[in-house]
Amino acid sequence: MITEIDKNFLHLACIVSKLSPDDSVKNGAILTIDDIMIGRAWNDFPGKTKIVLHPKGLKRERICHAEIRVVSKAAKFGFSTQGSTLYASWAACSNCSKYLIDFGIKRVVTLKTTFDKSSDSWRESIELGIQMFQEAGVIYELCDEEIGAQLFFRGEWISV
Numbered sequence: 001m002i003t004e005i006d007k008n009f010l011h012l013a014c015i016v017s018k019l020s021p022d023d024s025v026k027n028g029a030i031l032t033i034d035d036i037m038i039g040r041a042w043n044d045f046p047g048k049t050k051i052v053l054h055p056k057g058l059k060r061e062r063i064c065h066a067e068i069r070v071v072s073k074a075a076k077f078g079f080s081t082q083g084s085t086l087y088a089s090w091a092a093c094s095n096c097s098k099y100l101i102d103f104g105i106k107r108v109v110t111l112k113t114t115f116d117k118s119s120d121s122w123r124e125s126i127e128l129g130i131q132m133f134q135e136a137g138v139i140y141e142l143c144d145e146e147i148g149a150q151l152f153f154r155g156e157w158i159s160v
């Protein structure tokens with residue numbers, strides 16, 4: 001069940017997504033334990049590596065998804081990710097999902113709007129991720145309520 005606290009963290013995920021250099025989709029993620037934030041991240045290039053937006057295929061190879069960045073940053077600074085909740089403005093592809101399972105994430109909360117607006121290939125990947133979450137016992141929830149935020153998704157600003 002989506003609570004007001006959940007919507008607040010989803011809103012925050014949308015705010016941090018604006019820091020992404022990606023010119024197509026800006027995704028933000030927040031990691032919490034017992035409603036305390038232990039990490040925030042957005043899709044970005046690792047460390048001080050170059051920002052490479054084109055060609056798109058090369059960008060995909062080099063960029064880190066927000067969901068993986070938030071758990072790896074939390075772990076880097078000594079926060080246990082076991083039993084945490086991940087909020088993301090768009091989540092989670094199959095590649096991220098398998099790592100989130102291994103990082104011990106217990107719940108993933110994201111937006112129905114971005115799920116619905118995903119391209120066919122991304123949706124296929126997300127659905128595989130959801131299937132893996134179900135197999136692993138990770139709770140996956142889509143928020144279908146307005147959270148009053150703006151998000152840059154598939155090349156345009158949308159209201160979510």
Ligand SMILES: [Zn+2]
Nearest residue numbers: 065092093096
């Ligand atoms: Zn991903």
